Amino acid sequence: MPTAFSRCLAAAALALTVLGGLAADALAQTRPTAPLVIGHRGACGHRPEHTLASYELAIDMGADFIEPDLVATKDGVLIARHENDISGTTDVAAKFPERKAKKTIDGAAIEGFFTEDFTLAEIKTLLARERLDFRDHSRDGQFTVPTLEEVIALVKRKEAETGRIIGIYPETKHPTYFRSLNLPLEGRLVEILHKNGYDKADSPVFIQSFEIQNLKDLRQMTKVPLVFLYDEPDLRPYDFVAAGDARTYADLLAPGELAEIARFAQGIGPWKRLLITENPDKTLAAPNTVVADAHAAGLTVHPYTFRNEARYLAPDYAGDPIKEYLQFYELGVDGVFSDFPDAAVAAREVFLKARN
Ligand code: G3P
Ligand code: CA
Numbered sequence: 513m514p515t516a517f518s519r520c521l522a523a524a525a526l527a528l529t530v531l532g533g534l535a536a537d538a539l540a541q542t543r544p545t546a547p548l549v550i551g552h553r554g555a556c557g558h559r560p561e562h563t564l565a566s567y568e569l570a571i572d573m574g575a576d577f578i579e580p581d582l583v584a585t586k587d588g589v590l591i592a593r594h595e596n597d598i599s600g601t602t603d604v605a606a607k608f609p610e611r612k613a614k615k616t617i618d619g620a621a622i623e624g625f626f627t628e629d630f631t632l633a634e635i636k637t638l639l640a641r642e643r644l645d646f647r648d649h650s651r652d653g654q655f656t657v658p659t660l661e662e663v664i665a666l667v668k669r670k671e672a673e674t675g676r677i678i679g680i681y682p683e684t685k686h687p688t689y690f691r692s693l694n695l696p697l698e699g700r701l702v703e704i705l706h707k708n709g710y711d712k713a714d715s716p717v718f719i720q721s722f723e724i725q726n727l728k729d730l731r732q733m734t735k736v737p738l739v740f741l742y743d744e745p746d747l748r749p750y751d752f753v754a755a756g757d758a759r760t761y762a763d764l765l766a767p768g769e770l771a772e773i774a775r776f777a778q779g780i781g782p783w784k785r786l787l788i789t790e791n792p793d794k795t796l797a798a799p800n801t802v803v804a805d806a807h808a809a810g811l812t813v814h815p816y817t818f819r820n821e822a823r824y825l826a827p828d829y830a831g832d833p834i835k836e837y838l839q840f841y842e843l844g845v846d847g848v849f850s851d852f853p854d855a856a857v858a859a860r861e862v863f864l865k866a867r868n
Pocket of ligand 2: 579581683
């Protein structure tokens with residue numbers, strides 16, 4: 513049995529190999545030698561999402577990258593939250609009941625508590641809670657909401673402690689919406705990344721977005737790799753909705769569209785059911801050609817989101833999340849967003865052992 517320490521060393525060596533391979537080939541053009549493990553919202557299967565505790569655990573579990581989703585405060589500070597409505601992930605309703613508001617975000621009417629109505633000082637009085645009822649709530653009320661700069665400081669500290677390179681995979685959330693509030697995310701993000709040395713095509717960073725236009729804008733602002741995220745097939749990027757462009761995410765998977773995306777981005781982050789679709793009985797169809805098509809266009813492929821719980825697993829996997837990872841690794845994806853980086857790393861060890 514390997515000890516926790518030897519497993520940690522093996523994971524560290526693997527991460528260095530993965531990222532070393534990326535740097536050597538100029539990340540903008542490359543695919544890693546082994547699939548990257550991206551700690552989705554940290555290790556949010558184990559800790560409340562988007563807290564420093566969640567990110568640190570993901571790193572300790574061997575994740576190569578950690579993924580902060582980013583929204584802005586009233587005073588323009590980037591903080592890590594999946595949504596600007598923080599009702600479900602903090603104790604905001606108890607502390608600021610009078611701030612409840614109704615807003616329309618990307619065309620959807622939402623009632624909640626919104627980051628753009630709070631200063632950073634106010635946000636810092638809140639405590640995070642687990643979002644999902646069926647996950648562990650024993651750490652509710654223990655952690656604050658981190659800023660992007662605090663996430664980067666954690667990464668630098670963990671790099672110094674472990675000798676590993678740990679990547680950052682920030683997502684601009686609702687970019688059209690925040691621009692409409694005069695709180696655009698892009699300049700703030702690039703300024704912080706560049707200030708911290710993340711300014712090259714091979715920096716260990718991917719900036720991701722579900723919108724196209726802000727990625728094109730970012731391309732003019734920074735050299736770091738960019739990733740276009742794909743939502744469900746019938747939906748449209750919200751910047752397309754705002755501009756009257758009828759193309760759906762499904763349309764944007766066509767080889768010609770992938771070639772266009774490759775002009776400004778280095779990768780795609782598709783919902784995993786866009787690569788292996790579901791039959792009416794919930795079993796899985798044979799994998800389609802999206803991974804091969806994206807690779808042919810020069811794009812790396814990082815599908816989301818991999819989760820251990822049976823409720824998220826197709827019947828094909830018989831309740832075993834490792835089988836799901838292995839299917840996607842064998843399909844040739846370049847990384848996975850996982851709520852459980854420990855499982856993604858364990859599956860990668862099985863995959864690499866079988867391959868070599
Ligand atoms: O960014 C990849 C994945 O996180 C996209 O989905 O909704 O969890 O941000 P979401
Ligand atoms: Ca995300």
